Amino acid sequence: MSVGFDDSLRVGHGQIDQEHQALVSLINEFLQNLVYKQDRNTLDLRYNAICEYAALHFSHEEELMRNNKFHDLCIHEKRHESLLTELRERSRFILGGTDDNLSDIMSFFHDWLVFHIKTSDVKLADFLNRRSEPL
Ligand SMILES: [Fe+2]
Numbered sequence: 001m002s003v004g005f006d007d008s009l010r011v012g013h014g015q016i017d018q019e020h021q022a023l024v025s026l027i028n029e030f031l032q033n034l035v036y037k038q039d040r041n042t043l044d045l046r047y048n049a050i051c052e053y054a055a056l057h058f059s060h061e062e063e064l065m066r067n068n069k070f071h072d073l074c075i076h077e078k079r080h081e082s083l084l085t086e087l088r089e090r091s092r093f094i095l096g097g098t099d100d101n102l103s104d105i106m107s108f109f110h111d112w113l114v115f116h117i118k119t120s121d122v123k124l125a126d127f128l129n130r131r132s133e134p135l
Pocket residue numbers: 058061076080116120121
């Protein structure tokens with residue numbers, strides 16, 4: 001059980017793609033641990049690693065937006081904020097055991113990440129790539 005990272009998830013910006021891939025790997029490690037019913041402590045640590053890396057990655061994107069004067073900075077920042085809230089809130093159910101359907105959990109992570117990449121990050125990468133093109 002894993003969340004796939006294929007070309008459809010690539011936005012065409014080296015750093016962003018690399019970090020998305022790292023985020024997917026952390027999610028998949030957590031899912032693996034969940035499938036093999038690792039102890040609560042391990043699951044907590046793995047889930048925390050996802051939250052921390054997501055926050056770090058979002059801050060990198062925000063830095064790129066700020067440095068390049070991206071017009072949608074405010075909206076994108078708000079989306080990051082709600083993604084982090086959603087991730088932390090869901091952890092109570094997943095780690096608490098009330099959310100125990102593995103395919104639901106996988107869909108949650110998939111939708112959580114993929115929707116944002118395909119709607120928001122694609123626009124950001126496009127903007128950054130256009131800015132770096134020679135005039
Ligand atoms: Fe983003």
